[in-house]
Amino acid sequence: MHEHDDDLDLVEPERYELLERPAYRFDVGRRGFFRGLGGGLFVGATFAGTPNGASARPSEPTGSTRPRPARREDLSAWLHIAKDETITIYSGRVEMGQGIRTSFAQLVAEELPAPLDQFRVVVGDTALCPYDRGTWGSQSVPRQSPILRRVGATARQLLLELASQHFDVPSGELEIAAGSVTHTASGDSATFGALVDGEELEAVVEDDVDVIPASDWKLAGTPVPKVGARAFVTGEHVYTSDLRPDGLQYGMVLRPPSFGADLTTVDTSLAEAMDGVTVVKDGDFVGVVAPDPGTAEAAIASIDATWNESREDRGVTDTQFSRLESRPVERMAWRTRTETHRGDVSSGLAEAAHVVRATYRIPYIAHVPLETRSGVAQWTGSNKLDLWAGTQSPFGNREDLAQKFGLSEANVRVQVPDMGSGYGGKTSSESAIEVARLAKAVDGPVKLHWTREEEFTWAYFRPAASINARVGVDARGRLVAWEQTTHNGGLTGLDCQYRVANEHRRFQPARADLRQGSYRAVGSTANKFAAESATDEAAHAAGKDPLEFRRDNLDDARLIDVMEAAVEAFDWGADKPNGHGFGLAVCKDKGGAICNCVEVAVGDEGEVTIVRIISAFEAGPIINPAEVEAQIEGSVIMGIGGALWEVIEYGDGKIHNPRLSQYRVPRFSDIPPMQTILLDRRDRSPSGAGECGIVAIAPALANAIFDATGERIRQLPLEAGLRRRIGQRQRR
Amino acid sequence: MEVNGTVHQVDAAATRTLLDILRNHLGLTGTKYGCGEGQCGSCTVHMNGAPVRACTLPLSACFGKRFVTVEGLADGNELHPVQVAFVEERAMQCGFCTPGMVMAAKALLDEHADPTDAQILTAMNGNICRCGAYPPILRAIRRASERMRGGE
Numbered sequence A: 001m002h003e004h005d006d007d008l009d010l011v012e013p014e015r016y017e018l019l020e021r022p023a024y025r026f027d028v029g030r031r032g033f034f035r036g037l038g039g040g041l042f043v044g045a046t047f048a049g050t051p052n053g054a055s056a057r058p059s060e061p062t063g064s065t066r067p068r069p070a071r072r073e074d075l076s077a078w079l080h081i082a083k084d085e086t087i088t089i090y091s092g093r094v095e096m097g098q099g100i101r102t103s104f105a106q107l108v109a110e111e112l113p114a115p116l117d118q119f120r121v122v123v124g125d126t127a128l129c130p131y132d133r134g135t136w137g138s139q140s141v142p143r144q145s146p147i148l149r150r151v152g153a154t155a156r157q158l159l160l161e162l163a164s165q166h167f168d169v170p171s172g173e174l175e176i177a178a179g180s181v182t183h184t185a186s187g188d189s190a191t192f193g194a195l196v197d198g199e200e201l202e203a204v205v206e207d208d209v210d211v212i213p214a215s216d217w218k219l220a221g222t223p224v225p226k227v228g229a230r231a232f233v234t235g236e237h238v239y240t241s242d243l244r245p246d247g248l249q250y251g252m253v254l255r256p257p258s259f260g261a262d263l264t265t266v267d268t269s270l271a272e273a274m275d276g277v278t279v280v281k282d283g284d285f286v287g288v289v290a291p292d293p294g295t296a297e298a299a300i301a302s303i304d305a306t307w308n309e310s311r312e313d314r315g316v317t318d319t320q321f322s323r324l325e326s327r328p329v330e331r332m333a334w335r336t337r338t339e340t341h342r343g344d345v346s347s348g349l350a351e352a353a354h355v356v357r358a359t360y361r362i363p364y365i366a367h368v369p370l371e372t373r374s375g376v377a378q379w380t381g382s383n384k385l386d387l388w389a390g391t392q393s394p395f396g397n398r399e400d401l402a403q404k405f406g407l408s409e410a411n412v413r414v415q416v417p418d419m420g421s422g423y424g425g426k427t428s429s430e431s432a433i434e435v436a437r438l439a440k441a442v443d444g445p446v447k448l449h450w451t452r453e454e455e456f457t458w459a460y461f462r463p464a465a466s467i468n469a470r471v472g473v474d475a476r477g478r479l480v481a482w483e484q485t486t487h488n489g490g491l492t493g494l495d496c497q498y499r500v501a502n503e504h505r506r507f508q509p510a511r512a513d514l515r516q517g518s519y520r521a522v523g524s525t526a527n528k529f530a531a532e533s534a535t536d537e538a539a540h541a542a543g544k545d546p547l548e549f550r551r552d553n554l555d556d557a558r559l560i561d562v563m564e565a566a567v568e569a570f571d572w573g574a575d576k577p578n579g580h581g582f583g584l585a586v587c588k589d590k591g592g593a594i595c596n597c598v599e600v601a602v603g604d605e606g607e608v609t610i611v612r613i614i615s616a617f618e619a620g621p622i623i624n625p626a627e628v629e630a631q632i633e634g635s636v637i638m639g640i641g642g643a644l645w646e647v648i649e650y651g652d653g654k655i656h657n658p659r660l661s662q663y664r665v666p667r668f669s670d671i672p673p674m675q676t677i678l679l680d681r682r683d684r685s686p687s688g689a690g691e692c693g694i695v696a697i698a699p700a701l702a703n704a705i706f707d708a709t710g711e712r713i714r715q716l717p718l719e720a721g722l723r724r725r726i727g728q729r730q731r732r
Numbered sequence B: 001m002e003v004n005g006t007v008h009q010v011d012a013a014a015t016r017t018l019l020d021i022l023r024n025h026l027g028l029t030g031t032k033y034g035c036g037e038g039q040c041g042s043c044t045v046h047m048n049g050a051p052v053r054a055c056t057l058p059l060s061a062c063f064g065k066r067f068v069t070v071e072g073l074a075d076g077n078e079l080h081p082v083q084v085a086f087v088e089e090r091a092m093q094c095g096f097c098t099p100g101m102v103m104a105a106k107a108l109l110d111e112h113a114d115p116t117d118a119q120i121l122t123a124m125n126g127n128i129c130r131c132g133a134y135p136p137i138l139r140a141i142r143r144a145s146e147r148m149r150g151g152e
Helices: A030-037 A100-111 A140-167 A192-196 A229-234 A269-273 A293-302 A317-326 A345-351 A394-405 A430-440 A452-458 A524-541 A546-553 A557-570 A625-644 A697-709 A718-731 B018-025 B081-088 B098-111 B117-124 B134-148
Strands: A040-046 A075-081 A087-091 A119-123 A174-177 A180-183 A189-191 A200-204 A249-253 A262-267 A278-282 A285-290 A304-308 A338-342 A354-362 A374-380 A384-389 A412-415 A446-449 A465-473 A479-488 A502-508 A580-589 A592-602 A608-618 A674-679 B044-047 B050-053 B066-068
Touching: A040 A140, A075 A140, A075 A192, A087 A100, A087 A140, A100 A119, A100 A140, A140 A174, A140 A180, A140 A189, A140 A192, A140 A200, A180 A192, A189 A192, A229 B081, A229 B098, A249 A293, A249 A430, A269 A293, A278 A430, A285 A293, A285 A430, A293 B018, A317 A465, A317 A479, A345 A465, A345 A479, A345 A502, A354 A524, A374 A430, A384 A394, A384 A430, A394 A412, A394 A430, A430 A446, A465 A524, A479 A524, A524 A546, A524 A580, A524 A697, A546 A557, A546 A580, A557 A580, A557 A592, A557 A608, A557 A674, A580 A697, A592 A697, A608 A625, A608 A697, A608 A718, A625 A674, A625 A697, A625 A718, A625 B134, A697 A718, B044 B098, B050 B098, B081 B098, B081 B134, B098 B117, B098 B134, B117 B134
Parallel strands: A040 A200, A087 A119, A249 A446, A384 A412, A479 A502, A608 A674
Antiparallel strands: A040 A075, A075 A087, A174 A180, A180 A189, A249 A285, A262 A304, A278 A285, A338 A502, A354 A465, A374 A384, A374 A446, A465 A479, A580 A592, A592 A608, B044 B050, B044 B066
16 A cells, blocks of 8 residues: 555655555456457556566467456556457546547557547546556656557457458468458458457467567657547537536535634534535535535535634745755655765865855745546445546545545546646545545535635645755866755756766755645756756856856766757857847756757846747657647746746745736746757657656746846746845845 | 527526536536636637626626527537637647637637737737647637638
């Protein structure tokens, strides 16, 4: 079972092995599976690295295989070919805008050639799909890509063997294309559906099945249109918050006035007297279920509650960083203090020609998914639960619900309708548990749809960080020592990407003021803001151009490639108008490499206008260039918000800016001309693109602001910091 | 009130918002809730041809008005040029902002067939896309504008 510290609810899914859960029993037995699907051919693939317990060799002449039974709990993806030609891919991942429906179909179709409209991708259903820990960490493509290719290749092999038996010719004389297998010489042909009709065939992928090398891809690697796009523009696409099953009622939860408040008295009599309202009281949890949202709101408003608010010092925005430094903890969830040493940092610093000493500060910010979290729950009896939820971790939610309500997991089904984005913010189960609790009190389905204020207050935030760095450079501009301590923030991105002989890096967990959890790229937005700002400061201390400095100190070919591609497109050496500055940052994250070059213009009061952004990105072979470009561009744009304006203001256990009118996110007018260069490296293994794009934009902007103004802003958000600095300058 | 050509009798408190009525009483869930304060544009619909934020419009202001939601934009199976352009330009990732974007863009092009960049920004700046699909959305708007002027 996963370790879960309830006090400090940090969900940091980097240490995947700690989230490993025991293998599940498959809900539907093999016969039931085929009954549900109506016969056909089923191909499953194990997790990479687990022993393949079974294999299929369809060598018997009757066209049916008798494989040793596959262990369902080892399977990580499966595919089904039905007699009606539908090819269904099942994956435990979820779709939240990153386009895996499209890329998964492309990957399989590359190996198993059939028109793309014959493919269906089923994701996010704990009853139908293979177990998956959760959709985070940009892992959908790198983990599922090799598996899906092997699944497709195995299916291709099996269909060729079936056709070989069917036509009674050697399989070498057969051609497979466009959903059919053809015997070239005679012209006989059979569709996939015809070949599997009447069969119940099952196979598990062999680890050594041949797949088409990425360099030969014809379909994968092309920008095929987004699957299901039409439904988005007509409003037909159904999100969790749109579900309206028969008999639906609406739930709402009574919220405390501040974090850490205890309920002392509650009078729900007015709510109970309202027509159709059910009141749920369970310790500090108080909620209502009503026939319509208006009645639910009125019922909640009618509740008279008194709370014992916490007398603890819960911190304020302005002191968050010093509080992180002064309140270290040994463990945060499963994350302990982590240190790496190499060489002798003290000597390195002592002997350095220049030493940069800096503290970088990264505040709590919110994910702001456009769809606030929501769920629909329905109980059957008292021990069977159905939940539809916009969650990144349907299997995680299932486990949490089973635990909370004392159910067996087989009796909990979680389905994820594609959701209105997550960005790492929808991994936890709090709204699922809330709606399940409310639904338990009534018959029929109940929907809970958080308000924007609830989303800004009761979800978790990106961890704040205070990062101390001392960086030593020799007289030639070579890094000689790097000492970094990250308080809170995270471990991801703390690694050093430059050549340096002496290093001491420390991640120190801390007691955070606010509930925190994974954000897009987890700790990297904090650690890379610090690292790439410090690198720039070291360059300037040594009198070097930031690009030249990086060229002198980088050995990593992937970083060099993206950096050179970006600076060339940007024209790093070009002249700049007055008040303009150039900035550069290059980083790796989750196996991808990103470089941002930016040009900014700074106004007299410190207003920052971004003039242009160049992004260069590489993550192995590109399955769908249009989707990857969308992810990188989208991440950079999201990152602009965190870099320039976003900050959660809080005090007395309350969030002071829980509204879009008070929390600035990037809009159309904030977007400058952007160019995104994608490096397609088919010789490398694939990495995901969902997060890497967000990690370099903040330091690139900080570096550009320094270039434009001479002011080094070491705290995010940058614009507020710059305005303060300019205000101080003007008052002197 | 008339919605997408059909007249509805709505029986609800006058203070309920049009968004609540559309989604929860009329079952038209294409129009989305994003913020409840008219800041994100997800709830954009047309009232007598002009774009409005349904989340800030009380039912009392809706009597006798003619509304069009995203569900009413297409002509049967035939998508509106704005919708076609959004699909062709892949102008969405999670797609949650898309109905609001499409409605705001259509209203813009109805008023300015060949909008300047400034007019596009003024019309669209009230619509947020958190996934950051702004560049392809702008390309879709320009493409739709060209098509509607007979350019393609």
